[in-house]
Amino acid sequence: xxxxxxxxxxxxxxxxxxxxxxxxxxxxxxxxxxxxxxxxxxxxxxxxxxxxxxxxxxxxxxxxxxxxxxxxxxxxxxxxxxxxxxxxxxxxxxxxxxxxxxxxxxxxxxxxxxxxxxxxxxxxxxxxxxxxxxxxxxxxxxxxxxxxxxxxxxxxxxxxxxxxxxxxxxxxxxxxxxxxxxxxxxxxxxxxxxxxxxxxxxxxxxxxxxxxxxxxxxxxxxxxxxxxxxxxxxxxxxxxxxxxxxxxxxxxxxxxxxxxxxxxxxxxxxxxxxxxxxxxxxxxxxxxxxxxxxxxxxxxxxxxxxxxxxxxxxxxxxxxxxxxxxxxxxxxxxxxxxxxxxxxxxxxxxxxxxxxxxxxxxxxxxxxxxxxxxxxxxxxxxxxxxxxxxxxxxxxxxxxxxxxxxxxxxxxxxxxxxxxxxxxxxxxxxxxxxxxxxxxxxxxxxxxxxxxxxxxxxxxxxxxxxxxxxxxxxxxxxxxxxxxxxxxxxxxxxxxxxxxxxxxxxxxxxxxxxxxxxxxxxxxxxxxxxxxxxxxxxxxxxxxxxxxxxxxxxxxxxxxxxxxxxxxxxxxxxxxxxxxxxxxxxxxxxxxxxxxxxxxxxxxxxxxxxxxxxxxxxxxxxxxxxxxxxxxxxxxxxxxxxxx
Amino acid sequence: xxxxxxxxxxxxxxxxxxxxxxxxxxxxxxxxxxxxxxxxxxxxxxxxxxxxxxxxxxxxxxxxxxxxxxxxxxxxxxxxxxxxxxxxxxxxxxxxxxxxxxxxxxxxxxxxxxxxxxxxxxxxxxxxxxxxxxxxxxxxxxxxxxxxxxxxxxxxxxxxxxxxxxxxxxxxxxxxxxxxxxxxxxxxxxxxxxxxxxxxxxxxxxxxxxxxxxxxxxxxxxxxxx
Numbered sequence: 001x002x003x004x005x006x007x008x009x010x011x012x013x014x015x016x017x018x019x020x021x022x023x024x025x026x027x028x029x030x031x032x033x034x035x036x037x038x039x040x041x042x043x044x045x046x047x048x049x050x051x052x053x054x055x056x057x058x059x060x061x062x063x064x065x066x067x068x069x070x071x072x073x074x075x076x077x078x079x080x081x082x083x084x085x086x087x088x089x090x091x092x093x094x095x096x097x098x099x100x101x102x103x104x105x106x107x108x109x110x111x112x113x114x115x116x117x118x119x120x121x122x123x124x125x126x127x128x129x130x131x132x133x134x135x136x137x138x139x140x141x142x143x144x145x146x147x148x149x150x151x152x153x154x155x156x157x158x159x160x161x162x163x164x165x166x167x168x169x170x171x172x173x174x175x176x177x178x179x180x181x182x183x184x185x186x187x188x189x190x191x192x193x194x195x196x197x198x199x200x201x202x203x204x205x206x207x208x209x210x211x212x213x214x215x216x217x218x219x220x221x222x223x224x225x226x227x228x229x230x231x232x233x234x235x236x237x238x239x240x241x242x243x244x245x246x247x248x249x250x251x252x253x254x255x256x257x258x259x260x261x262x263x264x265x266x267x268x269x270x271x272x273x274x275x276x277x278x279x280x281x282x283x284x285x286x287x288x289x290x291x292x293x294x295x296x297x298x299x300x301x302x303x304x305x306x307x308x309x310x311x312x313x314x315x316x317x318x319x320x321x322x323x324x325x326x327x328x329x330x331x332x333x334x335x336x337x338x339x340x341x342x343x344x345x346x347x348x349x350x351x352x353x354x355x356x357x358x359x360x361x362x363x364x365x366x367x368x369x370x371x372x373x374x375x376x377x378x379x380x381x382x383x384x385x386x387x388x389x390x391x392x393x394x395x396x397x398x399x400x401x402x403x404x405x406x407x408x409x410x411x412x413x414x415x416x417x418x419x420x421x422x423x424x425x426x427x428x429x430x431x432x433x434x435x436x437x438x439x440x441x442x443x444x445x446x447x448x449x450x451x452x453x454x455x456x457x458x459x460x461x462x463x464x465x466x467x468x469x470x471x472x473x474x475x476x477x478x479x480x481x482x483x484x485x486x487x488x489x490x491x492x493x494x495x496x497x498x499x500x501x502x503x504x505x506x507x508x509x510x511x512x513x514x515x516x517x518x519x520x521x522x523x524x525x526x527x528x529x530x531x532x533x534x535x536x537x538x539x540x541x542x543x544x545x546x547x548x549x550x551x552x553x554x555x556x557x558x559x560x561x562x563x564x565x566x567x568x569x570x571x572x573x574x575x576x577x578x579x580x581x582x583x584x585x586x587x588x589x590x591x592x593x594x595x596x597x598x599x600x601x602x603x604x605x606x607x608x609x610x611x612x613x614x615x616x617x618x619x620x621x622x623x624x625x626x627x628x629x630x631x632x633x634x635x636x637x638x639x640x641x642x643x644x
Numbered sequence: 645x646x647x648x649x650x651x652x653x654x655x656x657x658x659x660x661x662x663x664x665x666x667x668x669x670x671x672x673x674x675x676x677x678x679x680x681x682x683x684x685x686x687x688x689x690x691x692x693x694x695x696x697x698x699x700x701x702x703x704x705x706x707x708x709x710x711x712x713x714x715x716x717x718x719x720x721x722x723x724x725x726x727x728x729x730x731x732x733x734x735x736x737x738x739x740x741x742x743x744x745x746x747x748x749x750x751x752x753x754x755x756x757x758x759x760x761x762x763x764x765x766x767x768x769x770x771x772x773x774x775x776x777x778x779x780x781x782x783x784x785x786x787x788x789x790x791x792x793x794x795x796x797x798x799x800x801x802x803x804x805x806x807x808x809x810x811x812x813x814x815x816x817x818x819x820x821x822x823x824x825x826x827x828x829x830x831x832x833x834x835x836x837x838x839x840x841x842x843x844x845x846x847x848x849x850x851x852x853x854x855x856x857x858x859x860x861x862x863x864x865x866x867x868x869x870x
Contacts (some may be wrong), residue, residue, distance in 0.1 A: 147726030204731075230733045260733065344735070419738060421730040423723065427789065451790065477728040484787065488782060534727065560724070579793055 012032030061135065079105040084435050089114045108132060115139065116579050118156055118180065119604065122631040123164030133201075134173045136165060140180035142582050142625055143532075144557055147510035149584055149623070152636045156180045157207075162399025162635075163183075166193030174199040174225075181205065198252075199225035206232035212261065214242035221247055225277070227257040244269040255282035259308050260345065264288050274300040281337075284308025287345035290315035291322050294315025295330045299529070304334060309343030312370075326353035334358060341519060342366035342391075351375040358543060359383030366391040368417045373401035382407050386388065386420030391415040394429045394450060405440025413446040413471075427452025431459075431484070438462035446471035454486040454511060463500035472497050473508035479535045479560075482512040489513055497521030498528070508532035518542035529554040536561050543567030547574045557582040565592025568624075571597060575603055578626035588621040590644075596626065597644035604629045605644040736863050783858040784829075794850040800842055804829065811858060830857045 086092050096106040112135040119636040140156025158180045165172060170421035172194045182205050190197055197220045202208075217224065222244075243266050246253075251273070262283075265288065274280060279303050279563060288295070289310030298304070314321045331338075331354055338358045362384050367377070368391040377396045381387075394416050404411070414437060416429055430453040437444070438458070444466040454476050462469075473492075474612070482489055498504060498521050499521040505527050511519065513536035521528070522545035527548060529552055536542070543563050546553065547570050556578065564587035572626055575581060575596070597605035608623040633643040681765075763841050782789045797803040807829060829841040832855040843850065 122652065144726065146731045147729045148732060149726045204733075231735065367736075371738075417734065418728065418730065421735055421738075422729050423727065450730070475728055478788075479724070479727070482787070487787065532729075533728070559726075 008332075010641075012356050028058075031095070031423060032634060037092075044153075054316055064368050065589050071118075076105055080109050081092060083109045087112070090612060108561065111135060111142040112137065117627050118158075118161065119631060119634050120579070120627060121168070123161045125630065127164050127168040133165075134171065136161070136172065136174070137176040137178075139178045142557070142580060143179070143555075145179060145558070146262075149559070151638075151640055155634065155636055155638070157570055157636065158182045158186050160420070162189045162193070168591065169195065171196055174201075176201040177205050178203040179205065181207040181334060182212070183207045184209055184215065186214035188219075190213040190216060194220075196222060198222055198551075199227075201227040201229070202223065202231050203227075203229045204231060206234075209236050209266075210240040210242045210261070213258075213261070214240045214245045214443055217242050218245040218247075222252055222381045227255055227282075228260055229257060230498050231260050233263070234263050240267075240271065240394060241261045241266045248272050249276070251277045252279055253277040254342040255306075256280065257284040257308065258284060259284045259286050259310075259345065262286050262288070269298055271300060271618060272464050280304065282306035282340075284342060285310040287311045291327055291348075293326060295322060298330045298334055302333060305336055305337050306340040306364075307334070307343070309341065309345075311346040312344045313346050313348045313595065314351075324351055324354050327351055328357060331355050332357040333362060338362070340364035340389075344370035345371070352376060355380065356383050360388055364389040367396075367417065368393055371395050371419055372400075373397070374403070378403040384408060385410075387411055389413040391417070393417050393419050393425065395419050397428045398430055398433035398436065401429060402436040402440075405438075405535070408441060410443060411437075411441040412443055414441065414444065415448040416450055417448075418450040418477065421450070421477070421570060425452065425477065428515075431455040431457070434458045435461050438465040438466045442466060444469060445469060447509075448473040450475045450477060451480070452477050454481075454487065454490065454491035454493070455483050456487050456490060457485070459526055460496040463493075463496040467501055468503060469497070469501040470507040471504050473506070473532070474500065474510055475508065476511040478640075480512045481510075489517070491517040491520065492556050495524070496526040503528075506530040509536055510534060514538050514547070515541045518545040522546050527552055531556050533554060533558045533561055535559070540564060540567030540570065544570040547571040553577070553581045556580075559583070560585040560588060562587060563590055563596075568592055568596060571598065575626065576628050579630070580625065581625075582625050584623040586624075588624055589619045590621055591619065594644045595623055602628055602630065604633055607642050607644060608640055609642075688731075728740055765814055779854040781807065781810070781858065783861055786811060792852065792856070797846075797850070798847050803841075803846075805857070805859065826845055826861055827858050828861050832857065833854060 001347050001350070013445060018059075026383065029362065034557065060236075064244045083092070086095060086106075089112070092110055096103045107129050108131050110130050112556065113130055113133050114137045115121060115126070116139050118138050118140045125175065136157070136544065138161060140158075141150055141154060144150060145154070156179060158177060165175075166189060167360055170193070172419060173196055175197075176199075182202065185574050187208055190200065200216060200220075200223070203236070206590065208295070213226075213228075214224070255272070256273075256277075263286075265286070270285070271293075274297055281304060283301060284306065285294070285297070285308055285476070287310055291312060291314050293315075294310055295311070297306070302461065337356045339361060341362055341364070344367055349372060359380065360383055363386055365384060365387055366389075371393055374393055374397045381400075384390075385407060388410055390403075390408065390411060390413070391402060392415070404414070416433070418425065418427070420426065429449070429451050430642065431451075434449060434451070434454070435458040437447075438461050440509075442465055443463075445468050447462075447469065448464075448471075451474075454474065462472075476490070483493075489508075491514055493511075494507075494509050494513065494517050496625055500505065500511070507525065507528055507530070509521075509532070515538045518537055518541070522530070525531075525546075526549070528550045531546065531550065533542075533551065533556075542561070543558075544567065546556065553574065554577075558581075567586075568583070568588060571581065588607075593605055593607050597603065603626055606625045607621045608625075610622040637643055739809045764806065778791050778793050780789050780791055792810075797806065830838050831841050831849070833839055833852045835853060838857070844852075
C-alpha cells in the first residue's frame with residue numbers, strides 16, 4: 001500500500017487518501033466500535049441492499065434502445081455488487097487503486113469511512129469522493145494528548161466534519177469519534193442532519209455536557225448505541241436530566257455506556273428506560289449507581305451481555321441494604337448471557353462473591369478501577385476459567401497475577417494499571433508477575449503492564465512463552481530504570497520481544513535503553529505499526545534504526561529522548577508512509593524541522609513551544625507533530641502552534 | 645515527595661562542606677558519583693532526569709542543586725508531565741477514591757493491621773501521610789529503596805537484622821567482605837536531621853523516624869573520607 005521509499009525525490013501520494021489506509025488499530029479503551037468492519041453488506045432498514053440491475057435506465061450505445069446496459073456499465077454494476085462484500089478498509093483501498101473504474105465503483109459502495117487523522121484530508125474531499133457513506137470514524141488529537149502533552153485548544157474540533165457530512169449523507173447511521181472536541185451544539189446537529197441515525201460512539205472526547213446528551217437522546221429516535229468511553233467530562237453548573245429525554249415508547253437501544261459521565265442522574269428514568277428497551281445488551285453505568293439500584297436494573301434487563309456495575313457499593317445509610325446473597329441471586333439470573341463485566345468504580349470487596357455465578361462464563365473482566373488485594377482477587381479469579389480479557393490494578397500484586405496465570409489459560413489480553421501512577425511509587429507488581437503470566441497464559445496477544453521493577457529474564461521469558469503477542473506495552477515507571485537484578489539496560493528483553501513475537505504490531509518501550517534496543521527493533525520489528533518511546537536511546541542512531549528497519553511503521557511517538565535533527569532527517573524517506581510522527585522534549589531545532597517541511601510538501605509539520613514567552617533558546621522545538629496530509633496546513637491552528 | 649527546601653538534611657559530609665570557606669559558588673565543585681550508565685541529559689537542564697541508581701546520591705545532589713544559580717526545580721526527582729503515561733481520567737478516579745479512603749483508613753488504622761499499602765492521597769504527601777508506620781529505607785549503592793513497617797519491630801536488634809536481610813544482596817557486590825559493621829544505619833527525624841540509630845529508646849525512635857538510610861561507615865566519619 002505504501003509507496004516505496006525513493007532516494008531521489010519525495011514519493012507522490014496515491015489517489016487513496018492517506019488517512020484511510022489503516023485497518024483497525026487496537027483501541028486504548030475497552031472494546032468499542034472503532035474497528036473498520038461495518039455491518040457486513042450494509043443492509044438495514046430503508047432498503048439498503050442493492051441488487052444488480054443489468055438493464056440500463058437510459059439509452060445505451062445503440063443496441064436495443066436502452067433495454068440492455070452497455071458493456072462497461074455492466075462491468076461496473078457487477079463490480080459494485082462484488083465490492084459490497086469488501087468491508088475492510090485496507091481491502092477497499094487496494095481495490096480503489098486498480099484503475100479508474102474500480103476507483104469509482106469502490107467510491108460508490110464504500111459504507112464506512114475510517115479517517116485516522118482528521119487533518120489528513122479535508123471534509124470536502126471525503127464528501128466529494130464517497131457517495132454512499134453510512135458510517136464515519138474519525139480520530140483527532142495525537143495520543144499523547146491523553147497525558148497532558150498537547151495544550152488545550154490544539155484542535156481536532158468536529159465542527160467542519162459535521163458541517164460537511166450533514167448535507168452530504170442524510171442517511172448516515174453511525175459516527176465514531178476518538179480524541180476530538182465535540183460541543184453540545186455540534187451534537188445537536190446530529191439528529192437534525194441524520195434522521196436515520198443509529199450509533200454514536202465518543203472515545204476520549206471532550207467539550208460536551210449533559211445538555212448535548214439530552215439532544216441526542218431526544219432527537220435520535222432510532223438510536224441503538226450511545227457509547228461514551230473515557231471522555232473528559234467536566235463538572236457542570238447545571239446537570240440536565242438527559243436520561244428522561246429518550247423516547248417514551250419502546251426504544252431500539254442495544255448499548256448504553258456512560259460510566260465516564262460522572263454526574264448524578266435520574267435513576268428512575270434509567271430504570272424505566274431499561275424496562276422499555278428490549279434489545280438492550282450492553283449497559284455500563286456510572287459510579288452514582290449503588291448495588292441496590294444495580295439489582296433493579298439487572299432485573300429489568302435479563303439479557304445483558306455486557307454490564308458495567310457502577311460503584312458496586314451499598315447505598316450509604318440505606319435501610320434496605322442488599323446482602324451479598326441477594327446480589328448473587330441477581331447475578332445468577334444473568335449468568336446465561338453475561339460475558340463482559342466492568343465497573344466496580346468504588347468497590348466494596350465484601351460484595352465480590354456475588355459475581356461468582358457469572359464468572360465461569362465471563363470472557364472479559366475489568367477490575368481496573370477497583371483497588372483489590374490479592375486476597376480479594378484470588379477467590380474471584382479462580383472461577384474465571386474462560387477469561388480472555390482482564391484489566392486490573394497492580395494492587396493485586398505478583399501473587400494476584402500468579403493466580404490469574406494459574407486459572408486463565410485462555411487469556412488473550414491483560415492490562416495491569418498502577419494505583420499510584422507516580423515515578424517513585426511502591427509498585428506492587430514486578431518481573432515476578434510478568435513471568436508468571438507468561439507461563440500460564442500462553443495464548444496472550446496483548447499486554448499492557450505498569451511496574452517499577454523488571455528484569456530482562458522475565459521479558460525474554462514472555463517473548464518465548466507467548467509467541468502470539470501482537471501488542472506489547474511495558475511501562476517501567478521509574479525513568480531509565482535498568483534490569484533490577486543485573487543492572488543492565490533492558491535492551492535484551494525488548495530485543496527478544498521483537499525477535500520472537502513475529503506478529504507484533506504495537507510496541508511501547510521503557511526502562512534504561514541504549515541504541516542497541518532500537519537496532520533490534522529495526523532489525524526484527526518488520527510488522528510494527530505503532531511504536532512509543534520515552535526516555536530511551538543514546539543517539540540519533542536509534543531513530544535511524546527504526547526508520548530504516550520498521551517498514552510497516554505508521555505511528556511513532558517519542559518523548560524525552562536524546563534525538564535531534566539528524567534523527568529526524570533520517571526519517572525523511574519514510575514520513576509519507578506513516579500516519580504521524582510525534583516528538584516532544586527531545587533536541588530538535590526549528591531549522592531541522594523546517595528543513596523537513598521544505599522538502600516534503602505533503603507533510604504538515606507543526607511545532608509547539610512549552611513557554612512561548614521564553615526569550616532564550618528560540619531555536620529549540622519542544623513539541624513536533626508531523627503528519628501526511630492532502631489538505632495542506634490547517635487553518636484552525638491556535639497561536640501556540642507554528643506550522644512550518 | 646520531599647519538601648523542596650532540604651538544605652539541612654544532607655549528611656554530615658555535606659554539612660561540613662557547606663560551611664567550608666572557598667571561592668566559587670556553593671555546590672559547584674561537587675563531583676557527581678560515578679554511575680555505570682549515564683542517563684541521557686535533557687536539553688535545557690530544566691527537566692532533570694532521575695538518577696535511578698544512586699538514589700541517596702541523587703538526594704544529596706538535589707540539596708546541593710538547590711544552591712545552584714541555574715534555575716532548576718530543587719526537588720530530588722522532578723515530576724515530569726504525563727509520566728507515567730496513565731490517562732488523567734484514570735488518575736482522577738483514584739484521587740477521589742483515595743481521599744475518601746484515607747479518611748476511612750485513619751479510623752481503621754488501629755483496629756486492623758493490614759498488609760495493604762494504603763493508596764497515596766492526591767495531595768503531595770509528606771512521608772508520614774499514609775497511616776504513619778511505613779518508612780522508606782535507602783541504602784547507598786542500591787538501585788531502589790525498600791519500605792518497612794516500624795510496628796513490626798520491638799527493638800533495635802530486630803530492626804537491624806531485618807535490614808541486613810533486606811539489603812544483603814547489595815552489599816556483596818562492591819566489597820569482598822560484606823561485613824554488616826561496615827554500614828551504619830541512620831535516620832531522618834521530624835526536624836529533618838540525620839541521626840544515628842540507637843541513641844534513644846526504641847519507642848521514641850520509631851515515633852520520630854521518618855526515613856532510614858544505610859550508609860557506609862567511611863562516609864559517616866566526616867573529614868578525610870573522600
